[in-house]
Amino acid sequence: MWFFNSPNIVYGEDALDFIENITGSKCFIISDENVQKLSYLKVLTDKLEKWGRNFDLFTEVEPDPKEEMVLKAKQSCLKYKPDLIIALGGGSVIDTAKGVWAMYEYPEFGIDDLHIFNSSLYELGKKAKLIAIPTTSGTGADATYAAVISRYNDGVWQKLIQAHRGLVPTYSILDPLFPMGMPLSLTIDTGMDVLAHAMEAMVANGRNEFSNALAIKAIELVFKYLPIVYKDGKNKEARDYLHQAATMAGLAFGNANVHIGHTTGHCLGAVFQTPHGRCVGLMLKYVTQYCLNNPNKYDPSIEIYAKLAKQLGWAKWEEDDKTASYLVIKKVKELNKELGFPEKIQDLGISKEDLDQNLDTLVNLCFQDASGSMCPRLPSKEDFKNIYRYAFEGKDIDF
Ligand SMILES: [Fe+2]
Known part of the structure; x- marks a missing residue:
């Protein structure tokens, strides 16, 4: 027995518009400062407003996401109670969103619970769907079930590779608009x-x-x-x-x-x-x-x-x-x-x-x-x- 895991992939020009077809009224958007500066965040939020969706923003993701930041995003997400989590950014943003998604569905979980033997993670999606919109063409994080999160340990930043098949985003939206910049x-x-x-x-x-x-x-x-x-x-x-x-x-x-x-x-x-x-x-x-x-x-x-x-x-x-x-x-x-x-x-x-x-x-x-x-x-x-x-x-x- 073997597996092949994949998100639902929507690609090509105007792929972003497909989000209108995904049910959910409260969107928790995870992104970073750079994406905000490039006005990509506005492209997304303008569309969400047009479709009558509510949203809350977490834009504090930094490269090589650190455990403390991911836990902070988790708390904001728990407070907002979304039914869609939208990750708009590169691998760091999408990895953060995977962690937040899992810990939103299971608030008792910490980073160490996001491992391959935790069968509860197969059940993700009961509270929210995860939509990954990569703005860079590289990490493939929108298609994988791993999240790389850094922890300071023994004097160095150690990259923890947290992985479970349940962490594959529900949707990957590949709109060429974003990597153009x-x-x-x-x-x-x-x-x-x-x-x-x-x-x-x-x-x-x-x-x-x-x-x-x-x-x-x-x-x-x-x-x-x-x-x-x-x-x-x-x-x-x-x-x-x-x-x-x-x-x-x-x-x-x-x-x-x-x-x-x-x-x-x-x-x-x-x-x-x-x-x-x-x-x-x-x-x-x-x-x-x-x-x-x-x-x-x-x-x-x-x-x-x-x-x-x-x-x-x-x-x-x-x-x-x-x-x-x-x-x-x-x-x-x-x-x-x-x-x-x-x-x-x-x-x-x-x-x-x-x-x-x-x-x-x-x-x-x-x-x-x-x-x-x-x-x-x-x-x-x-x-x-x-x-x-x-x-x-x-x-x-x-x-
Ligand atoms: Fe890589």
Whole structure:
């Protein structure tokens, strides 16, 4: 028995207008200052007013949502008693909303109760539906059942990955109006996050036929449309496809999982306060190489990535699998160059001393990160250290 979880997805121009068809008179909107500044919040509230809906706002979400802020939003939501919760923003906003939704339905729950074995969470939706409207094209949070929430622990901000299938939003509204305003660096970081989601999902231990189909399509769309958006941020068609790719990759990794690209990237981001997409996008080629180098012949990575290279026309069908699979690394490197994306850790402004001083902390955090266990090749402590060392120098993984 296996599962494939998905929200109801409405996409394309004017997708936002579909909300008129969703029943609910009191809307609790979760968003952030930036979305408010870009006037996107007004776009939504104008429509809600037009449709005769009442609403209350919580706009205090910050990047990498912290536990205290999520609990504050929970209290506001409990006070307002909505029948629709609308998340308008990027991954941080949507993750906050998932936590708030669950704790609104079950006020006795705290963050630690949002875990995979809590069967009560299958029952979400009795008090309110959750509508996710991503304004960035990256996290896929609108399609996944995980919420990343930070907690200060032992001197560092630890990212807790709270997950349960019941946390998948009821609706995902993909209106290309919103990502049109994304600045270039955010577009590239989040686009590389999409690529990392899809590529890691293809080999992660939860991979399945549904997730793989979506991952391949998302990879194809990123390679085609991210360079177009890099040159012309106002290209509507490219923005629309990238927005869809983000949700496709979200569905892929939401059902298959990510692995050590996200483990090492999460920890790098937590220790050095570097954006998520930049970290996981940077680690992608190193962890993919690490998987391809697995001496265990049962590792499926070579076969899977070889097939990907052939399906996308990067390798000839008659090419041997090992050669074809390594072409995937070559393509990722080329894409990095084309986008001016950092290729190694030192490009992030992190010094060798900083890395060395924090290497033990990074590796300890890696072992606490749940996604690490989903990798087809499980790194030892020394392997994790060497992956970081090689990624710092920009060296090909040769172990
Ligand atoms: Fe990610």
